[in-house]
Amino acid sequence: MQFQQLQYFVAVAETRHFTRAADLVHVAQPSLSQQIKALERELGADLFLRARGNITLTDAGEALLPLARRILADADTARHEVQELVQLRRGRVRLGATPSLCTGLLPDVLRAFHDRYPGIRLLIEEGGSHDLVRELARGALDLALVVLPLPTPSPALTTVELLREDLVVVSSPDAPRPGRGRRAVRVADLEGERLVMFRHGYDLRELTVAACRAEGFEPDFAVEGGEMDAVLGFVRAGLGVAVVPRMVAARSGGGLRVTPLARPGLHRTIALAHRSDVAPPRAARELQRMLLER
Secondary structure, three states, rough: OOHHHHHHHHHHHOOOOHHEEEEEEOOOHHHHHHHHHHHHHHHOOEEEEEOOEEEEEEEEHHHHHHHHHHHHHHHHHHHEEEEEEEEOOOOOOOEEOHHHHHOOOOHHHHHHHHHHHEEEEEEEOOOOOOHHHHHOOOOOOOOOOEEEEEOOOOOOEEEEEEEEEEEEEHHHHHHHOOOOOOOOOHHHHHHOOEEEEEEOOOOOHHHHOOOOOOOOOOOEEEEEOHHHHHHHHHOOOOOOOOEEEHHHHHOOOOOEEEEEEOOOEEEEEEEEEEEEOOOOHHHHHHHHHHHHHO
């Protein structure tokens, strides 16, 4: 049984005329008749009583007609659903990002994407680069914003560098300026400062601790274990200073003093990653384009 045969059958059933049915489905009348006969052979029953000038349905035809209409309607629905996805009217994007990027980079880009494609659901997962790489590898994410270099490089992932971001030192305006009041703080000036530190597995934690050790000292933690919002809140409360991305500091609102790091400073490289063996869905590719062109 072929889809086209059901189309021809329904056309004849509705017009009760083979020639008019052929015109309706844009096919030659002999071809339509041949396909109807082939369908009848396949089903083992006549579908029409053919009397001169009078085409009526047999009992088998009456039984098939609602089923054929439903099959054709389902096929039309399936075509419409796929077209909507292709045209970015519906669908979803599963995006992973580090918490600092969710705070700093993503809000403006996601707002622009949502304004352009309001029917696309955005599913965001926050996590460290190590966790996001694992989620990408198992197919739980379409795209991920990660910090390079990856903790464990994976040939199964494709990464495209997105931006290189400066890190800055934030402190409470009520506390003494870090680095003995200098306009720009060196990493070495953080020795003796009480740091508010992120939890283990946080990319910023690893970067900051490695920079301090490269200067020959172990950082002194006043508080540790928080996510980005908690760290900024503890700094506002005067518990210590923290090293955070410049974009996060710029979007954090009042209550924080921002001090740049003296050259060469500290930086991090943000990349957009996806699986190499599977092309991201159309909606994810569009978000990828917007992120790269932002």
